[in-house]
Amino acid sequence: MPPKLAFLLGILFVAFVYRVVERRRAANVFPALFLPLLWYILVSSRSTGVWLSVLGVPLPSGGGDTEGSIVDRTVYFVLCLIGLCILSRRNIEWGPIFRENRWLIVLYLFMFLSVAWSDYPWVSFKRLVKSFTAVVMVLVVLTDGDPFTAIETILRRGAYLLVPFSIIVIKYFRDIGVEYDWSGTGFSWRGLTTSKNMLGQMAMTSALCFVWSIARNWKKKRPWAIFDYLYLAMSLYLLKGSDNAVSMTSLSVFGVGFFIFLISFHLRNKPAIALRGLTALCVFILGILSILFVHTLSPFPEDSILGWAIRGLGRDMTLSGRTEIWTDVLKVASRDPLFGVGYGGFWIGRTANIPWDEHLSWVLGEGHNGYLDVYLQIGLIGVLLVLAVAFFARQGIIQSFAADFEYGRYRMTFLVVILFVNLTESTFLRGEHSLWFLFLLSVISVRSQNERKMEETAVDKSETAAQEQDA
Secondary structure: OOHHHHHHHHHHHHHHHHHHHHHHHOOOOOHHHHHHHHHHHHHHOOOHHHHHHHOOOOOOOOOOOOOOOHHHHHHHHHHHHHHHHHHHOOOOOHHHHHHHOHHHHHHHHHHHHHHHHOOOHHHHHHHHHHHHHHHHHHHHHHOOOOHHHHHHHHHHHHHHHHHHHHHHHHHHOHHHHEEEOOOOOOEEEOOOOOOHHHHHHHHHHHHHHHHHHHHHOOOOOOOOHHHHHHHHHHHHHHHHOOOOOOOHHHHHHHHHHHHHHHHHHHHOOOHHHHHHHHHHHHHHHHHHHHHHHHHHHOOOOOOOHHHHHHHHOOOOOOOOOHHHHHHHHHHHHOOOOOOOOOOOOOOOOOOOOOHHHHHOOOOOOOOOOHHHHHHHHHHHHHHHHHHHHHHHHHHHHHHHHHHOHHHHHHHHHHHHHHHHHOOOOOOOOOOOOHHHHHHHHHHOOOOOHHHHHHHHHHHHHHHHHHHHHHO
16 A cells, blocks of 8 residues: 555544544543543654654754754743633632642652752753653643543543554655664564554553453443554554564553553542552562662573563563663663752763763663662652652552542552552653653542542531531
8 A cells, every 4th residue: 555545544443433433432521621532642642843854844943862852842831821811710729739739849849959969050950840741641631521431532532643653654654654673684663653563552551551451341232432443553553563673661561551450440438458469569570670670780590480470571680781871871870879960961962971871872761660760860869759759659549449430440450550560661750751740640639529528418417417416
């Protein structure tokens, strides 16, 4: 098929899905959700400046290799301002939101303070604004009338565009959809995203979204159900990846997410057991992180249990070179173990920080471990704050089970999934990353209408009981 014809058919198919299929769903969401949807599409694919470059649009200079183009900065800044305007027009009780998310507020305050000791304070500040914009987008979603419907709608509508066009560019526009290794012989899929790992994470998220939709409407005869199955099949196809390079992290974590999705159904009326289970999963992930840290400092032999597990996942003992990277960056990070080098101040082009990086034909931009990257930027204090945000979000997640079970199940599933992903990939604190957006959607607590009604009913019942006792 000629590439232009494939592209045209893709446009017609996606337009049909948006105009016809999505209308039949009759999702009760506000028009303001277009803003976080646009944000999700951008952070799940490539920045505005990159897409304009792909289309041949000349861009103004500025930013160098440190922080994208001036177009990107302008787009992020405008999205942030519009999001703040939307929030200012909503009748939001900010006091409970601040109280219930105090650990996240402390984390962002510490990130802001760390700009003061960054070697590149202006770059750090711009990256902080980008990360703060992700918070604004999340609040626009969660202060919608129905948070779970809003989240599901954004993930689904984002997948409507990202999934089919990723397949099209992989098949017909390989200069966009495929990246080659340094020898020019091996290649991996990247679709509309920037790398095979990003593609795997986008496909994993989309697959879980459509699994969710299929499960919720299993016994209902919906005219649009066939499209859920179609998009699930396309998402799994992308998740598999090319024969040369597969994102094993995303594939493995999809299995974890699917498992949690299944078992959470049996916890619907058992909040105490759900809380203990979620706590156990967090401790388990922390244990794996500790083992990986020990393995980096003193590698385990191949015939050990860890060696068997790593080789079972199709990896070598260095986890495809990750432990070698971790060893080198830990040596550099030991200079500032408590406070780090400042938020966003480590992976900055070729100006940072690893001696062997300057001799490579490519630039390493992350440590392939989210916890390590937090440690590099804002030190041990930052790592503890991120863990505190995740740990203390558990109670709010379990409480949301009673008011909206699907919303609580979503929050629990994606929290665990993202904690797992960051064992071998880096998404924490990165405002331009889709999984940081999803992490914030999971941990930020904003009381929904159902939760407020349940609280008001409980208060009314207690007052009635007190009056009856007095009588």
